[in-house]
Amino acid sequence: MMNSTSVPTDSSSYADIIQPFAGYHQDELNVLLHLVTTPIGIIGALSLLNRITTTGKSTVALCVIYAIALTLDNGVSLATSVLTMCIMISCAIFAAKMNMNVVLSLLTLAAGYGLQDLAHYYTGEPTFQGATWGSGTSPVEEAMSLFTMHVYYLLPLILDVASENMRYVVALSPLMVFTYGNYFIDSHCTGIPHTFQKDRMMKGNLSSAEERASLECIRQWAVSQNPPREKTSHWWVADLGKDAHDAFERIEHSDTIQKIFQERFNKSDGLFSSGYKVDVVRGMNEVYISGPNRKGTSDEVFFTEHIDGPYGFFPFASLYRCILGLDMNTEISTIFTSYERRETVQTGDFVAFDFHREPHLIAANNNAPNKDYRIVLKLHYVVYPTSMAMFGNMLHWMTVKYNEAFRALFLFTLTPSDPWSAFVGEYLVNGFTKLWNGVHKQIGLANLFYVMTALSLAYTLNNSMVMVLLTSYVHYCRYISTYYIRKNVNYGYFKRDAFFFKTVSMTILAYFVFNPILTSKMRAEEFFVLYMPQLLLAAFGIFVSSMATVALGMSGTYFGIELGFVKADYQFVKSFPYNIFPHPMILGQVVAFGTLFTIPHMHDGTVCPMWYIPLHIALYLTHMTQEIFDYHDGTPWYKMKSKSE
Numbered sequence: 001m002m003n004s005t006s007v008p009t010d011s012s013s014y015a016d017i018i019q020p021f022a023g024y025h026q027d028e029l030n031v032l033l034h035l036v037t038t039p040i041g042i043i044g045a046l047s048l049l050n051r052i053t054t055t056g057k058s059t060v061a062l063c064v065i066y067a068i069a070l071t072l073d074n075g076v077s078l079a080t081s082v083l084t085m086c087i088m089i090s091c092a093i094f095a096a097k098m099n100m101n102v103v104l105s106l107l108t109l110a111a112g113y114g115l116q117d118l119a120h121y122y123t124g125e126p127t128f129q130g131a132t133w134g135s136g137t138s139p140v141e142e143a144m145s146l147f148t149m150h151v152y153y154l155l156p157l158i159l160d161v162a163s164e165n166m167r168y169v170v171a172l173s174p175l176m177v178f179t180y181g182n183y184f185i186d187s188h189c190t191g192i193p194h195t196f197q198k199d200r201m202m203k204g205n206l207s208s209a210e211e212r213a214s215l216e217c218i219r220q221w222a223v224s225q226n227p228p229r230e231k232t233s234h235w236w237v238a239d240l241g242k243d244a245h246d247a248f249e250r251i252e253h254s255d256t257i258q259k260i261f262q263e264r265f266n267k268s269d270g271l272f273s274s275g276y277k278v279d280v281v282r283g284m285n286e287v288y289i290s291g292p293n294r295k296g297t298s299d300e301v302f303f304t305e306h307i308d309g310p311y312g313f314f315p316f317a318s319l320y321r322c323i324l325g326l327d328m329n330t331e332i333s334t335i336f337t338s339y340e341r342r343e344t345v346q347t348g349d350f351v352a353f354d355f356h357r358e359p360h361l362i363a364a365n366n367n368a369p370n371k372d373y374r375i376v377l378k379l380h381y382v383v384y385p386t387s388m389a390m391f392g393n394m395l396h397w398m399t400v401k402y403n404e405a406f407r408a409l410f411l412f413t414l415t416p417s418d419p420w421s422a423f424v425g426e427y428l429v430n431g432f433t434k435l436w437n438g439v440h441k442q443i444g445l446a447n448l449f450y451v452m453t454a455l456s457l458a459y460t461l462n463n464s465m466v467m468v469l470l471t472s473y474v475h476y477c478r479y480i481s482t483y484y485i486r487k488n489v490n491y492g493y494f495k496r497d498a499f500f501f502k503t504v505s506m507t508i509l510a511y512f513v514f515n516p517i518l519t520s521k522m523r524a525e526e527f528f529v530l531y532m533p534q535l536l537l538a539a540f541g542i543f544v545s546s547m548a549t550v551a552l553g554m555s556g557t558y559f560g561i562e563l564g565f566v567k568a569d570y571q572f573v574k575s576f577p578y579n580i581f582p583h584p585m586i587l588g589q590v591v592a593f594g595t596l597f598t599i600p601h602m603h604d605g606t607v608c609p610m611w612y613i614p615l616h617i618a619l620y621l622t623h624m625t626q627e628i629f630d631y632h633d634g635t636p637w638y639k640m641k642s643k644s645e
Contacts, residue, residue, distance in 0.1 A: 014075030014153055022161045024120075024128040033119035034158045035170055039091050041112020042155070046095035048105040050387070059095060060390060063088035070156060080156045083171055087155060090177045093316075096387035168460040172453065179453045181315020181391075182446035186265055186276075186383070193450055193501065194477035196485045197493055201336060201358065202260045203343065203351040206324070211254060212348060214247035215377075219326040222287050222375050229373075233289040234407075237282060248287075252280045252379060257322065257350065265383055277392065281319065281380035283400035290332055290362075290374050303363070305337055305441075306433045309356035309399055313445045317384035317391040319399050322352040324377040330368040336360045337441070338492025340565060345376065355380065355399065359441050359492070444493065447500050465609065472508055472612075474501040476619035483559055483623070484632045491565050495558045509616075512608045513596055534599050538592040544577050545588030551575050557585070562632070586624040593617050 025031050046059045053059075067085030070076045100108065120127045128150065159170065184191035188198045206215065221244035227233035237248050251257075258278060265276035308321060323334060325345035333344040334351065337359045343351045344365075353360065382399075384392030439445070451471060458467035475498045482494050516522035528535065549557045551573050553566075560566030577584035593616050601607040630636035 014073055014156070017149055017153060018075065018157060018160060021128055021157045024125060025158070025161045027123040027125050028163060030119050030123040030125050031158065031162050033123075034116060035162060037112050037115040037119060038155055038158055039087060039112075040115065041109050042088065042091045043095045044100075044105050044108030044110070044112055046092050047100045047108065048102065050095055050099070051102050051105060059092040060089060063092050076153075076156050077160075080159050083159055084156050086174045087170060090173045093177055093181075093388070096385070099387060169457065172456050172460065175449070175453050175456065178313075178315050179446065179449040182313060182449055185316060185318050188264075193447060193497055194474050194481070196478075196481040197490045197497075199339060199488045199490050200264070200318075201339060201341070201351065201353045202264055202320075203349070204256055204260045206251070206254060206256050206348040206350065208256075211251065211256065214250045215324075215326050215348065217247040218244050218251070218287060218377065219375055220244075222289060222326075223373060227289050227373065235287045237285050240287065244287075248285070248377070251324070251377065252282075252285065257352075257379070257381075260352065261320075261381065261383060275386055276383055277386045277389070279382050279392065279396065281382055281396055281400065284378070284380040284403045286378050288376050288378050290376070303361060304430065304434060304437075305359050305361040306437050307357065307359055307440055309402060310436065311395060311398060311402070312354075312356040312440060313449070314356065314395050314398075315391060316388045317382060317395045318357070319355045319380060319382045319395055320352045321355040322350050322377075322379040322381065324348075324350040324379060326375040326377065327370075327372060329370055329374045329376075331365050331370040332374050333363050333365065334360055335363050338490060340491065350379075352381075357440065359437055441492075441496065443500055444496055447497060451504060468508060468608070468612065471501065472505045473615065473619055475499075475505060476616075476623060479559075479623050480619075480626060483562060483626060486559075486563055486632055486634065489563050491558075491560075491563060495554070498558060505616075509596075512602060512612070513599070515607045516601060531599055534595050537595040541588040541590070541592030541595065543588070544581065545585045545592070547577050548585035548588065551578055552585075583624050583627065586620050586627075590617055590620050593620070 025034065046062075049059050049062070063085060066088060067081055070081040070084055071078060073081075117127060162170070180191045183189055183193060186200065206212065218240070221241050222235070225233075225235075237245060240248060261276075261278045265278070309319065311319075323343075323345055325347055328346050329344060330346075333342050335342050336353065342363070343349075345351060380399075382392050382396045384395070439448075454467045454470040457470070458464050478494065478498050478501070482489060482498075511518065514527070517524050517527050522530075553560075555566050556573075577588075581587055593613050596602050597613040597617075602613060603610050625631075
């Protein structure tokens, strides 16, 4: 089948071993399997190291040192060294996240090793080990030397013998980890967009005598500074008087606040069993007195829907802002648009939300104006898995620096003294804020990264079905899982994600349907004449489904009744098409899909695989069955007593 190459007995470098190694790894499937099994073994080894050293920092440091050592090796190219470092760090992240015990780490290491031999057996290629140091014919010292070189160089060797496409796939591993980390940002997430996502906002109240005394101490100090009523005022913690400073420190470390975080970021989580750590971000904490909405300055940002920070793409870690009231505020509220919730914090009340991910705005109730200053504390906490301290520390530092820079820009535009500062405040600050908020609200950075990953894999593998499989069916899975769980839903994100992925899915469907026109295989006139009956029936199905959406409204369409966001009875809709068809939204889509399936290129494999449309129909019917029987984690509606009884 192939000619194996012997290894020189005096081999001591990468250049000596690469050619003989390649002789035993010529089968592309064998190499592809090695690109899977090798990281499995590395994850096991790094997980074992984590257990021995009781920290994940040592594994990351080892990965970096190893990559640097490879870079200095004349036989290893810079590209291979960089790619190796990316894979090693990705493996270190997975090893830290999985937090396996010693036995499981050893089993994973052994699995990586054993699966490599199995790959050779399956593809019919002899092993490099069997022909060299494992043959039993080499002296012990020489065998140990070859074994050490094999282990040390294994990953770069596999990368160098891999085809160009496979190398590109491996190069995407950091992007895949990055995407995964954007979905896995607390102990209730799964790391993929297909599953239910919980509400990430938290709130509570500081009610103990000691806590209330500390709040009053801070408030009295702030009022004693005679802040102006016509604009906002801010004091960092370091600027406070001694008593107020000490009181602020006590509030930062309040057991009540810490308990809220611990309940949300569960320490007993199965994947991050070592728990999450909550650190105070002292460099951002402040006393804040709010002013009126002032058109044309950066103050307007806060009365416009916005996201406070720019690092919503940061994996695994979150930075929370906690707004804590110091008075009986009745006028100023914070509206969290994702949850359709309005919070008016008063003395001791606090609400915590993700600084970099949560859209919100400030609203004033002119019918209930405050009679005195409205003073709040802005507390900040960075939350991350204890095994992911590098991400938490990095997000901490980057956010503090961003906040300092934004504060300087904010003050520059607060009272515009010239056309330039007015332009910066009105168009740059406010304009970018609206744009960034729009990206988060309509698309979501995690979703954007997921689609980019799918596209990159499809392009690299030269297989469009990778993109189809990864993106066409996400919204169905999200429907089913959200409908089932229901409790504490991040409703805004559910609607956003479901709509976004359905849009991606329907775009792919449209491309397949009109592919003969788009690829110039058929003239448009010919296409529409030939398939007019199917297109009209499909259009009718889409029309019925669309009218069902109109009848329910967007919130009703996305389970607003079932999730408790729309106060209405299950059978409140009596208008078309609900007065004619049962479950018209789903049945209309099924009719459209079924009709399109009869078009030859939609089932004969020339444009899309035969299973493409049947899988759409199967998932829709699965969800319809779920709706008919109201299958969820609770009592079905038909078993409940009527609300009128």
